[in-house]
Amino acid sequence: MVGLGTPGRAEFRTTAAAPAVAVPFTVHDFARHLFLGAKFAAISATLEAMHLTRAARFAPDRLRGRGVIFTLHHVRPHEPARFRASTHLEITPDFLEAVIRHVTALGYQPIPLTEVPARLAGPEGGPRFVAFTLDDGYRDNLVHARPVFERHSVPFTVFATSGFVTRERTVWWQTLEKTIAAVDDLYWDAGERRHRFSCTGRRAKAMTFRRVADWMNSVDEDWAISTLDRVAAEHGISAAAVVEQEVMNVAELRDLAASPMATIGAHTWSHVNLRRVSHDRLVEDIDRGVAEVTSILGHRPTVFAYPYGSHASAGVREFAAARGFDLAVTTEPGTLHAADLERLTALPRISINGHYQRTSWIEALISGLPFELIPHRADFD
Numbered sequence: 506m507v508g509l510g511t512p513g514r515a516e517f518r519t520t521a522a523a524p525a526v527a528v529p530f531t532v533h534d535f536a537r538h539l540f541l542g543a544k545f546a547a548i549s550a551t552l553e554a555m556h557l558t559r560a561a562r563f564a565p566d567r568l569r570g571r572g573v574i575f576t577l578h579h580v581r582p583h584e585p586a587r588f589r590a591s592t593h594l595e596i597t598p599d600f601l602e603a604v605i606r607h608v609t610a611l612g613y614q615p616i617p618l619t620e621v622p623a624r625l626a627g628p629e630g631g632p633r634f635v636a637f638t639l640d641d642g643y644r645d646n647l648v649h650a651r652p653v654f655e656r657h658s659v660p661f662t663v664f665a666t667s668g669f670v671t672r673e674r675t676v677w678w679q680t681l682e683k684t685i686a687a688v689d690d691l692y693w694d695a696g697e698r699r700h701r702f703s704c705t706g707r708r709a710k711a712m713t714f715r716r717v718a719d720w721m722n723s724v725d726e727d728w729a730i731s732t733l734d735r736v737a738a739e740h741g742i743s744a745a746a747v748v749e750q751e752v753m754n755v756a757e758l759r760d761l762a763a764s765p766m767a768t769i770g771a772h773t774w775s776h777v778n779l780r781r782v783s784h785d786r787l788v789e790d791i792d793r794g795v796a797e798v799t800s801i802l803g804h805r806p807t808v809f810a811y812p813y814g815s816h817a818s819a820g821v822r823e824f825a826a827a828r829g830f831d832l833a834v835t836t837e838p839g840t841l842h843a844a845d846l847e848r849l850t851a852l853p854r855i856s857i858n859g860h861y862q863r864t865s866w867i868e869a870l871i872s873g874l875p876f877e878l879i880p881h882r883a884d885f886d
């Protein structure tokens with residue numbers, strides 16, 4: 506995406522009085538908005554059809570594999586009034602509870618993530634397993650998810666981004682969401698231009714979020730975040746306050762780690778897209794994340810999740826860099842099989858997606874059948 510500036514370019518700030526140029530939404534923005542809506546509808550229809558035809562119940566065992574690892578992010582009560590750019594990253598505590606009941610009723614045994622390799626190496630024919638994981642270290646994991654897991658004696662792993670916990674890094678997607686939620690127009694200085702993006706209404710907010718997010722993903726991530734944090738501040742939103750509000754601090758992470766059900770895993774220091782940085786930065790970011798979690802908790806994390814986690818952010822180089830862990834997880838969807846012992850630093854997970862909060866659909870997903878039927882695997886995230 507062009508128009509929001511590029512790193513390294515001489516950036517002379519405009520005055521607040523400079524006229525802002527409205528950035529119109531393009532046919533592409535509208536088409537993408539409609540396409541995403543249609544995509545969710547298509548996936549929902551597929552999952553519902555599997556439920557109605559009972560296809561999931563009759564899916565071949567080879568597709569189910571030995572078990573699944575679930576990915577969650579936020580777990581918190583639904584607030585209909587709040588603008589959410591990332592609905593897929595949020596489920597309610599009630600739905601988490603419903604999923605636990607449903608999958609255990611289907612015979613899945615909840616296990617700690619750290620036991621996955623042993624289960625994959627074990628004999629065929631035993632009960633299937635389920636491991637719950639939560640990425641980024643959101644405070645609601647402590648407040649809303651932990652009581653649910655403890656009530657059902659279900660182990661869970663939280664992947665903490667150490668820079669978020671220590672408040673050295675801000676969470677750009679949360680900063681952007683909160684800023685767009687708060688305003689009707691987003692003003693963005695880029696060199697001699699001053700842009701104005703419409704944020705009037707949910708559709709405009711969603712489209713503006715996607716445009717800025719695309720830009721974040723196309724330029725140097727550290728520079729993009731510092732630029733966004735400045736823009737947010739100009740709209741009265743403090744990125745530091747957002748991370749303070751959304752993410753556990755050091756004391757809270759220790760509190761969570763004290764739960765007999767909890768394991769804390771590493772998720773880098775900065776949450777940078779590892780595929781988009783140098784090898785030195787990649788190694789440094791992983792090591793620093795491990796060192797900081799180790800110093801907070803007093804023991805070294807043995808499991809790791811790649812930031813973002815799709816094939817666009819974790820590939821062969823990253824899988825090799827994670828060899829120091831017992832296992833590492835992506836967000837590429839799939840069920841787990843004995844053959845996955847050959848790729849313990851590239852394990853797939855199934856996202857419990859906020860768009861699909863129905864237990865019958867979770868049942869369809871863990872059958873492994875949807876990943877056979879729908880070719881674009883990443884679409885489930």
Ligand SMILES: [Zn+2]
Pocket residue numbers: 640641772776811812813
């Ligand atoms: Zn993450």
